[in-house]
Amino acid sequence: MPKAQRWRTCTAMLTAALMGMAGSAQAQGASIEGVWKLSAPQTLLKPLDGESIPFTESGRLAYQSHKDAVAKGDYSFDSTMTSCASPGQPRLMLTPEPFAILQRRSMITLVYQWNRLFRQISVGKPLKNPLLGPDYELFSTNQGYAEGHWEGDTLVVRTIGLSDKKLLDNLLPNSDRLTLTEHIRLRDRNTLEDRITIADPEMFSRAWDTVLTYERQPDHLFPFPEDVCLDRLEVKQPPLPR
């Protein structure tokens, strides 16, 4: 083979290989790995459309009772505030401290500074964990069971199995029929956006959207200092901002 032709062949093979790598990377989406923090402190979720939250009657009653209780300084409805219970999802995404995203092929892990909690999002087909039993995803927990996939550069996460013993934010109730659908993407290199669709037919008459944005923090902040919420609670510091 002439030298020039060999070179063209090699170049074509290299290009094909690089395209293959790019295609593979594309299938895994963009890199959202890094350390992130809410762009502005926020304790309540706000509907993206600017409308009021579409409560059902029972949702409105629960919300109003929480509001009335807080006005009296009574947080007994909120196990996070009274005992550092996991805020669960999506409330953990509102914690004021940073979190780190560790992105691996089959799992994306969010490690929160807040009380050392972490969230696991299976990506692709999760391996069946024999320790958890066949219907683990339906067992109610505060973090729920999250599965994700990439749509272009957006990570789409569906979370089910969420407990009704927690809250969506500092006030909003949820039932165990809650489903969260999140579209997580980089708005730019230093801004992460989490668009959350909240569907809970017991508490809301229709699904509604909210958006949280995070600013990239220096990588060296992770690993985080050890945070122990119960120790903060013992010295009368509120577990989360009120």
Added chain:
Amino acid sequence: MLALGQMSWAQALQDGSSPGQGPAPLGAEQQRQMAAFLKEKLPPPEESSLPPPSSNPRDLEGTWIADQLSLLRLERDMYGERLPLKPNAQRILDRRLKANYLDKVPYANAGAVCRPGGQTWQLGLIYPFQIFQTKDAIVFLFSELHTIWSVRMNASQRHTAAQYMGDSIGHWDGNTLVVDTTNYRQPLWIDADGTPASAHTHATFRIRRINYGQPKLEILTTIDDPEMFSAPWSIVRTYVWRPDFAVFQEYNCESQVSSPNGLIRYGYQPEPSEAP
């Protein structure tokens, strides 16, 4: 684990052992129970084959779980020598054994009050943990107590604030990760029975990948604590590669223990304050 342990050791104590002397050797029935427990915690994977770990020996990432019987009390080091407990440490251990097996109201250790339990205690449990590696750190996530053990690689300065998991600085010695840990926030329970170590313990962990038929992680732990032990001593444990255990069960212990009578409700009592 504790319930089974209480059954076994309590029986052993009734068989003639006394606190501080160590329990009687486990009988066949107790050994069968413990083997069944390990089998329950370490069932075979449901998939016919698991994706292998990285071939890079310095890549420790993945999900690991202890593949040996959990020892409620270490008693002996990796060479079979009795742990060199000083008399004050023996007194503390005796008191804890009495509370565990004779009074049957154990003292609350860190785990019982939902605090990180220290490496030796956490690594002795048969529950999975995950390792992540970043440019400057190696991080262990434990399913139990949502404990995080952070190792800062080649860090030049120690943290000033004491932490439940201590302050860990790591470096590579060939393909072995060597971690030096000091500055614990409180005294440690080395094992479930409560072999004591002080907050001034200097722990060294030598962590490496091994492969005897299947991928494993080996952790050799050396405890240097002149307050409790007359000489440093070491143990070695192994952990098997189980990527199918990657999805952890949520561990939300705070709400259980933080009520005023939380300890009593779960069968614990606070440890007398003079214990280190």
